[in-house]
Amino acid sequence: MISIKIFDNIPFVWVLVCLQLLVLMSAEFGFVLGRRTRTRILDSESIRIGPSVTATLALLGFMLAFTFSSVVGNMAERRQLVLEEANVIGTAYLRADLLNAQDREQIKKRLYDYLSLRVELVQNYEDASIPEIILELENIQHELWQVSVESARKNPTPVESLFLQSLNEVIDLHQMRIAAVFYHRMPTILWVSLLGLAILAMVIGGYDAGLIGGKRSAIATLTFSLAFSLILSLIVALDRPGSLISMVTQNALIDTQLQIERSLKQP
Numbered sequence: 001m002i003s004i005k006i007f008d009n010i011p012f013v014w015v016l017v018c019l020q021l022l023v024l025m026s027a028e029f030g031f032v033l034g035r036r037t038r039t040r041i042l043d044s045e046s047i048r049i050g051p052s053v054t055a056t057l058a059l060l061g062f063m064l065a066f067t068f069s070s071v072v073g074n075m076a077e078r079r080q081l082v083l084e085e086a087n088v089i090g091t092a093y094l095r096a097d098l099l100n101a102q103d104r105e106q107i108k109k110r111l112y113d114y115l116s117l118r119v120e121l122v123q124n125y126e127d128a129s130i131p132e133i134i135l136e137l138e139n140i141q142h143e144l145w146q147v148s149v150e151s152a153r154k155n156p157t158p159v160e161s162l163f164l165q166s167l168n169e170v171i172d173l174h175q176m177r178i179a180a181v182f183y184h185r186m187p188t189i190l191w192v193s194l195l196g197l198a199i200l201a202m203v204i205g206g207y208d209a210g211l212i213g214g215k216r217s218a219i220a221t222l223t224f225s226l227a228f229s230l231i232l233s234l235i236v237a238l239d240r241p242g243s244l245i246s247m248v249t250q251n252a253l254i255d256t257q258l259q260i261e262r263s264l265k266q267p
Contacts, residue, residue, distance in 0.1 A: 012237050012245070020229040022195075023202050027221055030203035034210020053208045056201045063194055064231050071186065071238040071246075078180045078248045085173040086252035089115050092166035093260055098159040103151045107144060112260050114140045114170075119257060122250050134178070141171050181241040194235075198228055 089111065096107045114137060121133045148167055152160035202225070237245040 012233060015236050016229055016233040019232050020225060023198065023225040023229055024221070026199045026202035027206040027225060030206025030208075031210045032206075033203075034207035036210075037207075038211050049204065049208050049211070053201075053204050056197070056204050060197050060201045060228075063197055064228075064235070067186065067190065067194060067235050068231070068238075071235055074180065074184050075238060075246055075248065077184070078177070081173065081177050081180055082248055082250060083252045085118070085170075085177060086256045088166060088169040088173055089118075089253075090256045090259070092163065092170050093263075095159075095163045095166050099151060099163060100155060103147055107147060108260075108264070110140055110144055112257070112264060114144070115253065115257050115260060118174075119250055119253050122247070137174060141174065145171070186235075186239050194232070198232065202228075 093108060093111050096104055096111065099107065117133055117137050117140070121130065121137070144167055148160070148164055152164060205224075234245070240246060
């Protein structure tokens with residue numbers, strides 16, 4: 001069963017504030033350390049670490065770009081899977097018309113229920129309801145498969161095989177979407193490395209500022225730290241399946257749902 005990470009429920013604003021404070025504290029720690037070091041030496045120029053600061057910031061920028069590209073790629077994958085799932089469910093519904101009259105209406109009705117739950121799963125992203133909805137989806141899959149297999153045994157025709165193929169694709173797409181949303185996440189070690197590198201870059205930058213002359217620009221420090229905090233917060237939001245920023249539109253599924261609903265109402 002799916003388990004949701006506790007950090008997925010932290011509001012975006014709080015993530016931004018916490019990261020901003022962490023970055024500022026890191027820069028302040030480095031600045032104080034650099035200023036104290038400067039008071040104990042005669043020639044501060046002899047231990048300038050400007051190249052180290054530049055290299056660390058360049059590495060941090062590369063890591064941010066790589067991570068951002070990765071989470072955007074995952075988002076694009078989820079968007080494509082929505083379109084594919086809408087197509088396979090629509091195909092399965094149309095092929096159900098070829099089945100015998102005894103099973104046709106039951107299968108079409110359960111396919112509509114299944115599609116409605118798929119839409120509900122994304123529109124009502126709550127920790128308490130997600131496992132229940134997924135379990136109900138899998139129960140409907142099992143029910144549809146059992147009915148379809150029994151129908152195929154009674155009438156072993158190519159038509160039955162076509163529908164079973166479509167139903168198998170529906171089940172496969174469900175598993176692929178679950179994996180894309182809940183399992184294709186950024187590894188914890190990457191988050192730790194990225195955050196550690198950001199802290200290190202801020203400490204070294206503050207240390208270098210303390211060595212130069214013991215003075216700093218509050219506006220520049222705030223602007224610089226806010227930029228990094230915003231980027232890190234955006235990456236966190238894009239990696240979270242329930243975030244409004246990373247929410248993938250379900251229009252393809254909704255359109256298919258409306259089409260099936262109209263079909264069910266027709267005499």
